Each structure stands twice: as structure tokens, then as C-alpha cells.
Amino acid sequence: MPSGAKCNKGVCECNDGYTYVRGRCRLLNGLGNSCQTDIDCHFGYDRQSVMCKNKICECADGYYNRHGNICRRKSMAINDTCVVNTDCDELGSNVKCVNLVCASTSTNGDFPRNQREIAVQTSLESYELKPLNNFKRDISIENPASSTATGRITRDEEDKTLSTLSNTDDDVDEKKYGSSCTDNGNPCPGLAHSTCADNVCFCNQGYYAKNGKCFAELGEIAESVDECEFEFEEATKKCLCQKNYFYERSLRSCRKPIQYHLSCTSNSQCSPFGAVFCHPSIPRRCTCEEYAEYDEPSQLCVYKQGLGAQCETNDSCPIENSICSSEHVCKCKQNYIEDNGACAKGVGAECIDDSECLPTNTVCESTTESKSEKSKACQCRKGYVHFKDECLKQAVEPEDECVETEQCKPLLANCVDKKCVCGDKQHFSGGKCVDQKSLGEACTRAGECHLEKDPENIECRNSICQCKIGYQPSTTQRTCTHVGPKKNSSGRPSALKIITFMLIGSAFLITSAALKQAFY
Incomplete structure (x- = not known):
């Protein structure tokens, strides 16, 4: 596997801090750092945005430093494309970026519509990107100073990019990607930007295979518009994204620009707005990093100062009693x-x-x-x-108002619909919620045994929930009913009762006679 790369879910990608360019993952230098060629400089999402000048990485001619290592193209005319207001600064203070074009505000003094007002949610499908139609732009007309001779290109010594441009048709037996070949180490006849290796035709670094041909990645040399899937620049013979579009990390696709707060599909579309990323959750929008906040006048997510600022150590957080968290953000300890x-x-x-x-x-x-x-x-x-x-x-009684369950914990209750209530299989007893036990269930204390109707008629006796003495369970085992004196079936007094009454009467007569005899 190439240096600086890793395999993630079956796909090769560059490690953090590395950038894919010309077939490799490279460590690129930021603005102001040393370089040997343009390819050494970090280009963000536009390969044309930087250059190596006097061995120092700088924004390319016609670009300005938007933030960090991001250079934005300057808009040079009214109705020229833009993303943020500063793109139009060259046109005067009364020119702003409105609906992605530079427009004068001198007539009515305001934008037709504020960017936030047009920030409506749109479906992700509407932002699916399709390959642009092949478009040939002659920049020598737009910028005569940049025009160069368009004769044969044999080798770019600065970028060490091989090319197989030819003015003759001497090639025979044209090859395709993957075709067999014999001249190892040399270009395959008829297949531009290829090399024969191990007797097989491969595309050179910075080029990729499609439909048997080798197409140029964005920013690389091409012989004609037919070798570019996007825009072909005649003067430099390079494949580029359409003006104001963003280069994807693969350098094989372009993303259209968006306004802040509109749906995004890639981090590249959010790059003009500073410390920001395209949030993966729907609705997908450009979102400031945790350590940044959106500044409306500058249209940038700027780094926070003090609490919420990005940090590496506790010493990076100047606020008293603050620390650098595990997320590398200053927070209160x-x-x-x-x-x-x-x-x-x-x-x-x-x-x-x-x-x-x-x-x-x-x-x-x-x-x-x-x-x-x-x-x-x-x-x-x-x-x-x-x-x-x-x-x-703190809650004191059931049904007390609450905001969090923590308030109901002294009652062993839960906060439901802003009131402290016992659980489904609990009841309130002895000042707290306890597990509810029915007739016949095992128990450890009296408060556990409960009946919905007449709960005072049940008790925990011999570790079993039972009806109290003098009560018996109903057939449904849901209530305890009082047990009264029994009667015989006829409703008449029984013989035992009659004999009892007679004995009592006899005893009364005998006692009365004895007393009478004693006094008289």
C-alpha cells in the first residue's frame, strides 16, 4: 500500500494530514511554507488556487486568502460567479455576492434576498451531482497575459508530468487500458498517458482508466477535451472544474457551490465558510465546528476565544477554573x-x-x-x-410536580408527564413507592401486599400475602370480603340454641329462688 494511505472499509484513502494528488497521498505544505513546485502546496479544494513562488507557497494570481490554507478565486466582473461577499471585493464595496453571482447593491441599497431568507431545505436528490458536459474554454481570451504558445508539449520539467502528445499518426496497433504490450517501461502505442508494465498497459499516475482510455485527473495535463470528464483549459492543456466549483478529494469529480445553511453533500462545498463541515445528519447543512461560531458579517465560522476555543493543553485555556477537555475544547472544570x-x-x-x-x-x-x-x-x-x-x-408526596426523575427519587418514584408517580407494578406505602404483591404472593413486609379495593383488608402473614383474620379472598383473588355469622338453611333457631336458652332460664330461676329464701 502506498505511503500515507490506509484501507477503510475496502476503499483506499489517505491518512489524516495527507492529500491525494498525482496518484499518491502526499504531505503538502500550507501557505507561507517552503516548496519546490506547485504540487508541494496545499490547495484545499481547487488545484489552481496555489502556486510555489520564490520557493514559498502562496495564493495563485487571481486568488486571495479566504482563511487558513484556503484561497478563493477573485470575481472580476458583475454577474461573475461567487460564493461569499469577499469574492466580489475587487468590484467595489457596493458589490455583494447574491444568489452565487456578484451583484451591485447601489440601486436599492440592499440584497434582493438575504442569504438566510433563502435558506430553505431541499431534498438531497436535488443536489446530486452529474458529470458536466465537456466544455472547452480558451482562457487566453479572458486573460491575454496568461496565454502561451499551444505547440507540442513533451514534458513539464517543473511537475515531472509525462505526456504523449504527438503531431503524427505513426502509432499503429492502438492499445487500450489493460491490453497486453511488450515494450515495458514505455508508453503504449495509441493510449495517451499510459505505460507498459509487466506486459500490461496501465495509466500513469494522475490518470485513471475509463472505457479503455486514460482520463486526466483534475489539474493534470490532457491532450484534448476528449481526455477530460469536466472542463478542458486550452492554454494550459489541463483538466479543471468549472469556475467556482470545488475539486473533490479524489480529483475525479467536481461539486457545485452552495450558500451557507443550504443543503450540502460534501465538506468541499462548506470550505469557503471557515472552520466548518458538512453535517452527516439530515438535513445536511454546513455546520460550525464545536470550537467555532458563525459570524454573519464575515460569513465565516471563526474560532472561539476563551471557553469553547480549541486547545491542546490546560495552559491553552486562559479562563480561570477552565481545562482542555478530551475533545480539545476549553471547558469549565x-x-x-x-x-x-x-x-x-x-x-x-x-x-x-x-x-x-x-x-x-x-x-x-x-x-x-x-x-x-x-x-x-x-x-x-x-x-x-x-x-x-x-x-x-424535592418531591414529598405522589403527584407532586417535577421536571426530572431526580426530584422523585426520595419517593422511589418516576417523573412522568411532570408528576411524580409510582411504576406500573408499584403502589405508594410508608412514604415511598414499593413493589406491589397480590394475594398468594410471597412477601417480606406488610407494605408490599396491596389490593386495588379495600387495601386495608390484606396483610403479610407467614411471608404470604393473605386476607386479614375475619376476611376471605374472593373467587377472583382481587378482594378480601368480611366473614359474618352463619345461619341454618330453614332460618329457624337451632336445637342447640334452644337448649342453651332453657339452661340459662333454669339457672336464672334457681338463683332467684335461693336468694328469696336467704332474705325471707
Whole structure:
């Protein structure tokens, strides 16, 4: 596998920090760094945007530095294509980029429509890119100073690019990509930009095979428009993207420009807007990196300063009580809360006085039994619970209002529809939610046994939920009914009761007679 490349899900791609160009993954130098040729310079998403001048990487003629290592083409006429307002700066302060063309605002003093107003969601299908029709542009007409002789090109010594341009038709037995050949190390007859290797015709680096031919990658030399899938520039004999379009990393396709907040399909389309990427989730839009924020006047996602700024170490974060997180972003350290660009004391932070604690319903209290000043920290007041950066009122009874389940935890309940409620198989007993056990189920304490109707008639006896003494379960096992005195089937007094009443009456008569005899 070539240096600087890796295999990702069956596809070869360049490692982070490497850029694919001329068949290889290369480490390119940014603007202001040294170079030997143009190919040494990082070109972003436009190979024509940079040049090696006096052995230093610079923006090419007709381009300006938009941000970082991104150079944007200058728009040179009204109605010329653009993406951001600064593309039109050469045309005067009253010219802005409106609907992707430079337009004068001097007549009505404002844009026809603000970019944010036209930021409507469109389907991804509408942004599918199709190959452009072959288009031949003679830039010598647009820029006479850049025209050169268009005679035979044999070798570009600067970029070491081989070419097989020929003014004769001496080639015989024309070859195609993959055809057999015998002259190893030399071009295959009739197949431009090819080399015979191991007796097989291959495309040179910077060229790719399609339909048996070798097509030039974007930015490479071609003999004619027939060897370019996109635009062919006559003066330089190079395959290019249409003006204002973006070069994809493969250098084999182009992406059309978009406005900020419109749907994107590639990071290249978002490159004019600074520290930004094309968000992979629908709706796909250009989105600022976590450490950047969008600045409307400059139409750039600019690096944040202080909290939220990109960092490498804690020393990179100047805000007091801030640290460099694992995501390489400056954040408040544990127990501290962001407040107006500073890190204020939250629950758990050491304190001396209540006024130091930022969240409402907090006090500065000792965290140990020693009550020493050094052990004081911001804590939630009694009757409040800590959740994230807040102190929320603690629930006392079922149906109390809540925002988070944390408020209902003292009741062992959950916050549902902004009220503390017990679970489906629970009931409220003894000041909290407990598991609900029915008749006949095992239990460990009385509060577990529960009936929907007359719950006071059930108890935990002998580790089993049973009806209380004097009650019996219904046939459905859902209620306990009271057991009353039994009667005989006829409804008349039984013989036992009659005998009992007679004995009682006899005893009463005997006792009365004895008392009478004793007194008289």
C-alpha cells in the first residue's frame, strides 16, 4: 500500500494530514511554507488556487486568502460567479455576492434576498451531482497575459508530468487500458498517458482508466477535451472544474457551490465558510465546528476565544477554573458552570460564602463533620436535589410536580408527564413507592401486599400475602370480603340454641329462688 494511505472499509484513502494528488497521498505544505513546485502546496479544494513562488507557497494570481490554507478565486466582473461577499471585493464595496453571482447593491441599497431568507431545505436528490458536459474554454481570451504558445508539449520539467502528445499518426496497433504490450517501461502505442508494465498497459499516475482510455485527473495535463470528464483549459492543456466549483478529494469529480445553511453533500462545498463541515445528519447543512461560531458579517465560522476555543493543553485555556477537555475544547472544570464567559462555582465547588455559589437554592456548607472552613462547598438547600447544574425542589408526596426523575427519587418514584408517580407494578406505602404483591404472593413486609379495593383488608402473614383474620379472598383473588355469622338453611333457631336458652332460664330461676329464701 502506498505511503500515507490506509484501507477503510475496502476503499483506499489517505491518512489524516495527507492529500491525494498525482496518484499518491502526499504531505503538502500550507501557505507561507517552503516548496519546490506547485504540487508541494496545499490547495484545499481547487488545484489552481496555489502556486510555489520564490520557493514559498502562496495564493495563485487571481486568488486571495479566504482563511487558513484556503484561497478563493477573485470575481472580476458583475454577474461573475461567487460564493461569499469577499469574492466580489475587487468590484467595489457596493458589490455583494447574491444568489452565487456578484451583484451591485447601489440601486436599492440592499440584497434582493438575504442569504438566510433563502435558506430553505431541499431534498438531497436535488443536489446530486452529474458529470458536466465537456466544455472547452480558451482562457487566453479572458486573460491575454496568461496565454502561451499551444505547440507540442513533451514534458513539464517543473511537475515531472509525462505526456504523449504527438503531431503524427505513426502509432499503429492502438492499445487500450489493460491490453497486453511488450515494450515495458514505455508508453503504449495509441493510449495517451499510459505505460507498459509487466506486459500490461496501465495509466500513469494522475490518470485513471475509463472505457479503455486514460482520463486526466483534475489539474493534470490532457491532450484534448476528449481526455477530460469536466472542463478542458486550452492554454494550459489541463483538466479543471468549472469556475467556482470545488475539486473533490479524489480529483475525479467536481461539486457545485452552495450558500451557507443550504443543503450540502460534501465538506468541499462548506470550505469557503471557515472552520466548518458538512453535517452527516439530515438535513445536511454546513455546520460550525464545536470550537467555532458563525459570524454573519464575515460569513465565516471563526474560532472561539476563551471557553469553547480549541486547545491542546490546560495552559491553552486562559479562563480561570477552565481545562482542555478530551475533545480539545476549553471547558469549565468539574463543579464549575459557564456564566457569561467565565467559570462560576456550582454544586460541589469549594466556597467560603453563600454568595459564591451560582445556582439558585444553594448554600455554602461544610462537607465534613469537622465544620472547618476549608471543607466548605456549594450544596443544594434542604428539600432540594442536585441535577446537572441546578438544584430542583424535592418531591414529598405522589403527584407532586417535577421536571426530572431526580426530584422523585426520595419517593422511589418516576417523573412522568411532570408528576411524580409510582411504576406500573408499584403502589405508594410508608412514604415511598414499593413493589406491589397480590394475594398468594410471597412477601417480606406488610407494605408490599396491596389490593386495588379495600387495601386495608390484606396483610403479610407467614411471608404470604393473605386476607386479614375475619376476611376471605374472593373467587377472583382481587378482594378480601368480611366473614359474618352463619345461619341454618330453614332460618329457624337451632336445637342447640334452644337448649342453651332453657339452661340459662333454669339457672336464672334457681338463683332467684335461693336468694328469696336467704332474705325471707
